[in-house]
Amino acid sequence: MPLTRIHNFSISLDGFATGEPQSAEAPFGHAGQRLHQWMMATRYWAADGTTGVDDAFAERHTPGIGAEIMGANKFGPPGWHDDPDWKGWWGPNPPFHTPTFVLTHHARPPLEMEGGTTFHFLEATPAEALATAREAAGDQDVRIGGGPTVVRDFLAAGLVDHMHLVQVPIVLGRGVRLWDGLEAVEQAFDVEAVSSPSAVTHLTFTRKAP
Numbered sequence: 109m110p111l112t113r114i115h116n117f118s119i120s121l122d123g124f125a126t127g128e129p130q131s132a133e134a135p136f137g138h139a140g141q142r143l144h145q146w147m148m149a150t151r152y153w154a155a156d157g158t159t160g161v162d163d164a165f166a167e168r169h170t171p172g173i174g175a176e177i178m179g180a181n182k183f184g185p186p187g188w189h190d191d192p193d194w195k196g197w198w199g200p201n202p203p204f205h206t207p208t209f210v211l212t213h214h215a216r217p218p219l220e221m222e223g224g225t226t227f228h229f230l231e232a233t234p235a236e237a238l239a240t241a242r243e244a245a246g247d248q249d250v251r252i253g254g255g256p257t258v259v260r261d262f263l264a265a266g267l268v269d270h271m272h273l274v275q276v277p278i279v280l281g282r283g284v285r286l287w288d289g290l291e292a293v294e295q296a297f298d299v300e301a302v303s304s305p306s307a308v309t310h311l312t313f314t315r316k317a318p
């Protein structure tokens with residue numbers, strides 16, 4: 109049975125997955141790149157990057173994924189809906205290489221990009237969106253790509269089988285928090301943690317067998 113997975117989702121010590129305000133100049137607001145510096149230092153990200161524990165976790169992002177679901181605020185900065193030419197942050201060949209479903213209340217026709225990524229825009233419940241993405245993914249897994257609002261909604265709906273979180277040793281103080289409304293969510297999962305010499309902690313949440 110294909111799984112619903114989250115990878116490389118980075119949060120601050122106080123639980124924020126992005127800072128504020130989000131803008132075209134600062135996609136993560138005042139967090140800048142601090143949430144993902146651990147990943148950008150790895151070979152997964154850069155050819156001359158590190159090959160230790162951070163890389164081992166980071167590279168699990170891609171294999172076996174047949175579709176991604178993301179939120180409207182990951183796809184673009186505030187106001188992207190009003191720009192008919194906006195095609196995401198990632199240039200002509202986005203790093204998804206699969207059907208990619210953007211949850212939004214401002215649907216538009218699909219956008220076929222280079223390299224196998226097609227953005228589909230849909231307004232749907234998490235369960236409906238997952239059913240659509242599963243069909244597109246065939247026998248492969250579906251990745252929930254973020255941001256925190258969408259990850260939180262999929263966790264609240266009980267739709268996540270495996271989640272890799274990266275706790276980064278910074279205190280952001282403001283932004284969009286992952287955990288709000290998810291009291292005791294960990295009880296549905298087997299949780300493991302691995303600390304890295306880079307000072308981040310990798311946490312895996314694997315859904316308990318029924």
Ligand SMILES: NC(=O)c1ccc[n+]([C@@H]2O[C@H](COP(=O)([O-])OP(=O)(O)OC[C@H]3O[C@@H](n4cnc5c(N)ncnc54)[C@H](OP(=O)(O)O)[C@@H]3O)[C@@H](O)[C@H]2O)c1
Nearest residue numbers: 117118126179180181182211212213232254255256257258
């Ligand atoms: N820390 C990480 O690892 C990580 C990973 C990915 C992204 N991010 C960051 O997270 C930020 C975005 O996160 P976010 O929490 O602000 O927003 P988000 O989760 O990307 O998107 C939320 C938005 O998606 C639309 N939406 C969500 N559910 C929907 C549904 N069921 N039907 C229709 N539309 C739906 C709504 O936008 P509309 O009503 O406007 O359409 C909603 O405001 C960005 O800064 C991004 O860079 C961080």
